[in-house]
Amino acid sequence: MGSVYLTRTRGKQPVALKMIRREYAEEPEFRRRFAQEIHAAQHVRGYHLVPVLDHDADGPQPWLATAYVPGIALDEALDAFGPLPVQTVLRLVAGVARGLEAVHAAGVVHRDLKPGNVMLAADGPWVIDFGIARAADSTRLTRSGGVVGTPQFMSPEQGTGGHITPASDVFSLGLIAAVAATGLHPYGPGGALTIATQIANTAERPPDLSAYPDVLRPVLERTLAADPAARPTPGELRSWCERLTDGDPAGRLPEPWATAVADRERELGRWSAETPADGYVPTRLDAGPPPRVGGPGPTFPSAAPTPTSPQPAAPPTPLRPPGGKRTAAVIAAAAALTAAAGTAWILTGQDGSGAAAGSKPALSSPPTPGSGATADGGAQDEPASASYKLLFKDRPLQIGPPAMGSVISVDLDTPQVSPRGRIGDPSAEITYLVNVMTLRSPVAKSPGSSPEACRQAVASAPLPTAIPSTELTKDGTVNEGDRLCTVTSGGRLAMLRITGVTPSGVAFQPPAFTGEVTLWTIPAGSRP
Structure with missing residues (x-):
């Protein structure tokens, strides 16, 4: 969907700022659906749901901002450390299911639940990006054959274009549990579209779950049922997993996951301490209209604003400055948090300082071709080209x-x-x-x-x-x-x-x- 940056509000809250991909930004219907879905997501409150603080679907470049959780995306943790212990997986499923209860109660279906959208934190799992994938359903990208969501973690009804209900998220959560516990996908090791095809045909060819731990296998059998009506509700799934553990959905992450999370928390603390408290360096300046790169990004004021007083945690401080355009007031030199392969887009173009894109410090005069010496005095190993x-x-x-x-x-x-x-x-x-x-x-x-x-x-x-x-x-x-x-x-x-x-x-x-x-x-x- 876009690129995400770690930044701060004027009130010094760390936030995750997501810039939407340019192909979505150019689609008016996406903007309408984006505003609708994010507006709904702003009203969702529940256990460990990362709240949406603000968004703008009308400006030159759509964006949204959420609270920042100093944790590790589940996919990162699995890549770095391998599968989680089965008891930790059951607690993770219980925690995510508890969050889905609140999401579904608000009439929202996640539609893109995957390891990258589950954050492991010291106080349990957090769910991010709920209510966003549906906004892409009406874009030309989708109508021309694009896929909304992540194929390896889609439900059968998503793959076949069927009616999407909360049970779709339960199926995705079952796939997450299987991968988190063993590193093995229930539908095999093939490519994304190959797996998606097998998921779509799960009614005829259900997955072989014999390789999964005995305590987890019944959970997988229910959550991965081909019929959505046969899957447990998030509430049933949460209660089931809590009974199989100690009843604590947070628990404590084992090593080395706990150490990695603590490292993230320390990194956030160092970053916050090093960032100036009373100003910021803009990533763009308001010196004329920014260049168009499939829709320019948000502009940031050239003068550092006066920081606002810290706000209470609930409701979160909105990012929209009082009056004027809807502008995300952020601290610059933002660090990218997550960028899925093939989906990242980093802001490019002129920075508004007035320097032309091609302007560079003058270089020393080049050596005469064929002289056998380089510009810095070194020996030339190969004869220079007659034209270059x-x-x-x-x-x-x-x-x-x-x-x-x-x-x-x-x-x-x-x-x-x-x-x-x-x-x-x-x-x-x-x-x-x-x-x-x-x-x-x-x-x-x-x-x-x-x-x-x-x-x-x-x-x-x-x-x-x-x-x-x-x-x-x-x-x-x-x-x-x-x-x-x-x-x-x-x-x-x-x-x-x-x-x-x-x-x-x-x-x-x-x-x-x-x-x-x-x-x-x-x-x-x-x-x-």
Whole structure:
């Protein structure tokens, strides 16, 4: 649905700010449904439901803000530590079911219940993003064949286009329980759409549950029933799971999950302490209309507002400033919290400072082609191309890992890394946050070291514009030896050769990268 940032209100409340994806932002019907569903979600109150504080469906870029829970998304915890003990899973199911009782009582169906929308915190599980997925039902994206929700955790009726009831969320919760307890999906290890197809056909081919713990198997059999009417209600499911445990839906997370949650809480405390108490740096300035990137993002006042007094926890302090446009007053240099693969979109474009997107510090004069020397005085290993002029070769660069509350920006023209950069920096080709690396210009892996091979790779095989940290840490999207090529914002051709990838050693924190940058001018006839 979008990208989420950790930020603060003027009243110093930490909040999660979600910017909606551009394809949704351009759909008027989505905006209408988004406003309707979020308005309903604002009235939902219950056990461990992360409340919606404010939203704007009418502005240039839709957004919503919720309270921030210093915990770990269940999918992150499973990736880092493996399955949870079965008693912890039963407590988790009881807690989530208790939250669903309040959601359903308000006439809302979650529709996208998945491990990424369940937060593990010190005081039990929390449910986030309820009431949002339904807003996408009327978009052109969906009508043209798109899928609303996450295929691996959909109910059969979602997969077949049937009537969606609260029982759909119960089915999804059963799938979450199965995966959390064993790491095994009841419908097999295939791809998302393969699993979704098997779920849709569950009436004919029910899943084999023999590999699951005896105490959990009856729960799975009921929650994963093909007939929605045969599934337990959230209240029945909660009571059932509480009887199988000690009756405490919170309990205590075992190690190392408890330590990871405590680390998140400490990170939040450090971030809050380091952030100025009486001002903020805007991610955008009100210096003329912002550039359009499928719908510009919210604008932030150029002058720091006077912080409001802290507000009581209930009701939450609204983010809307008194009077004027509906603007989220936030502290900048926000850290990305969650960005699902293929869905992240980071704000880009001019920052309103008046600097042109292509403006850069002047570079030293390039060496004469064929002279055998680089701009920085080093030896030239390969003959320079007759058309591409070498500006410098193999200049060292070190990136990350980013800390909570910081944005690392990488300017390949200079080359320079700023450990306290900003989102939307027009001079940066790469921005690196806690949970996602964003490639602000097309970046591709080159099979060769020549500028021609580098330029061809950029034109034909760019990487995704946003790479979640899970792909950087586990899937090896960026590896030692890779040559990453891009056309810089200064109109030059850059190649970043990765010379080292260093894991952080901290759960959920992405790795650091070392590399060497080579830069060429691009012949006028081949400029993009």
